[in-house]
Amino acid sequence: MGTDRQIHLSFSAHLSGHHPAAWRHPSTEDGSDVSIASYRRLARLAESGLFDLFFMADTPALRIENLESWSRYPLFTNVLEPLTCLSALAGATEHIGLGGTSSTSYNEPFNVARQFASLDHISGGRAAWNVVTTANIYASGNFGEIPLPPHAQRYDRAREFVEVVRKFWNTWEDGAFTYDREAGRFYDPDKMHPVIHQGQHFRIRGGLNIERTPQGHPVIIQAGASEAGMDLAAETAEVVFGSSPTLEKAQAYYAGLKSRMAKVGRAPEDLCVLAGMPVVVGESDDEAEDKYQTLQALLHPMVAKQKLGMDLETDLSDLDMDAPIPEDRIPAKANLHTAYFAEIVRMIREEKLTLRQISQRYERGTRTVRGTAKRVADHMEEWFATGAADGFMLILHLQPKGLEDFVRLVVPELQRRGLFRTEYKGRTLRDHLGLRRPPFQPPVSAAARAAE
Numbered sequence: 001m002g003t004d005r006q007i008h009l010s011f012s013a014h015l016s017g018h019h020p021a022a023w024r025h026p027s028t029e030d031g032s033d034v035s036i037a038s039y040r041r042l043a044r045l046a047e048s049g050l051f052d053l054f055f056m057a058d059t060p061a062l063r064i065e066n067l068e069s070w071s072r073y074p075l076f077t078n079v080l081e082p083l084t085c086l087s088a089l090a091g092a093t094e095h096i097g098l099g100g101t102s103s104t105s106y107n108e109p110f111n112v113a114r115q116f117a118s119l120d121h122i123s124g125g126r127a128a129w130n131v132v133t134t135a136n137i138y139a140s141g142n143f144g145e146i147p148l149p150p151h152a153q154r155y156d157r158a159r160e161f162v163e164v165v166r167k168f169w170n171t172w173e174d175g176a177f178t179y180d181r182e183a184g185r186f187y188d189p190d191k192m193h194p195v196i197h198q199g200q201h202f203r204i205r206g207g208l209n210i211e212r213t214p215q216g217h218p219v220i221i222q223a224g225a226s227e228a229g230m231d232l233a234a235e236t237a238e239v240v241f242g243s244s245p246t247l248e249k250a251q252a253y254y255a256g257l258k259s260r261m262a263k264v265g266r267a268p269e270d271l272c273v274l275a276g277m278p279v280v281v282g283e284s285d286d287e288a289e290d291k292y293q294t295l296q297a298l299l300h301p302m303v304a305k306q307k308l309g310m311d312l313e314t315d316l317s318d319l320d321m322d323a324p325i326p327e328d329r330i331p332a333k334a335n336l337h338t339a340y341f342a343e344i345v346r347m348i349r350e351e352k353l354t355l356r357q358i359s360q361r362y363e364r365g366t367r368t369v370r371g372t373a374k375r376v377a378d379h380m381e382e383w384f385a386t387g388a389a390d391g392f393m394l395i396l397h398l399q400p401k402g403l404e405d406f407v408r409l410v411v412p413e414l415q416r417r418g419l420f421r422t423e424y425k426g427r428t429l430r431d432h433l434g435l436r437r438p439p440f441q442p443p444v445s446a447a448a449r450a451a452e
């Protein structure tokens, strides 16, 4: 990063857009969610806007109850599996980073290490793994009906999971594959290091059957907002998606993360914080507001209740939209997204809002920035210059329209201010983000070696 520090840009490629009513908007296309042609267009559009990262969120679940509301709210329903989609996009793009979510609760480290290493090779060094613990009770039904473990346990497994994945990524030193036809040797055995790991969750005696990747290893992303999430991010993440609603909170989050890094011996520039930014851009402030309100008006009341109930971890379907949520409906504590839960509880208890008012205002920890390119760029510049973010993870309510507007209107404004690149300078995602290539680290811990 340094003095010529510039903003980094990513966006969450959720077709037809992030707003729960986006699919009802006339500009979106039926079936685009599973159309690789639509994803390809979106990725190329982002690449034409010189974005650092194309990101696909995910949860390995399908809602099979409450279909009255879920059939109106296509959250992670009818979507392409991220790794498969990103591999296809690797062939359709040249520069943009390709990030996807994979859960530490519903995978084995070997599979994740192998898939993302493959994507890094396929894309020539553009892969990134978003580490999530999956705060979703529906997911457990797809994996043997073992109940979703509590938050702390999920993070405990996640920490060890990431450690093991990194060990797998270090099975081979750079240049291990010598292809010595003369001597008849495919690789240099001295440069192959078995993964030997004995921990609480995983016992491994093996290795990854693919060479060290162009980026050393794929970029590790995390989006933890809780204490456990921030600790894991400080220890392991190279990109963090923030979700703070105000400048002050974002500054505190940013400083908190970077100081936690110091405690584990990491330099602050080894982590790039991308603040989650829901945004609607218009030619005028009024036009942007109209665009936003058009989507809000399309939100079905059942979807509003489902959406809030999900983060408050309770059923709100029988409640009156125009009355407050009764105190006895608030669970004692959150098990899923702690920060989102706390925000709703605050709106109920402190602001005393009705269900309808909360649903109009609640945005999962953020607030949509809406207005002209100048207004949006001012917001970004302020957050970037005052220690709240190294860049932004755009949450676009409507796609591809929202991305087109951003690339056409905001990107040139940021470039004019010298805040954003005018061309890609490097080849890999690490190059774009200014992250160093990690050196090889032997994948055997001292504890495991001692136990041999």
Ligand SMILES: Cc1cc2nc3c(=O)[nH]c(=O)nc-3n(C[C@H](O)[C@H](O)[C@H](O)COP(=O)(O)O)c2cc1C
Pocket (backbone or CB within 6 Å): 012, 056, 057, 058, 059, 101, 130, 131, 132, 133, 134, 135, 222, 223, 224, 225, 226, 227, 228, 229, 230, 241, 242, 243, 276, 336, 337, 338, 339, 393
């Ligand atoms: C921009 C962004 C993207 C996220 N993507 C996913 C995702 O794809 N899958 C998922 O299960 N959680 C996702 N999350 C949720 C986080 O992983 C995390 O659970 C959440 O921020 C709450 O933090 P905590 O886990 O520390 O309580 C995302 C969060 C943010 C801010």
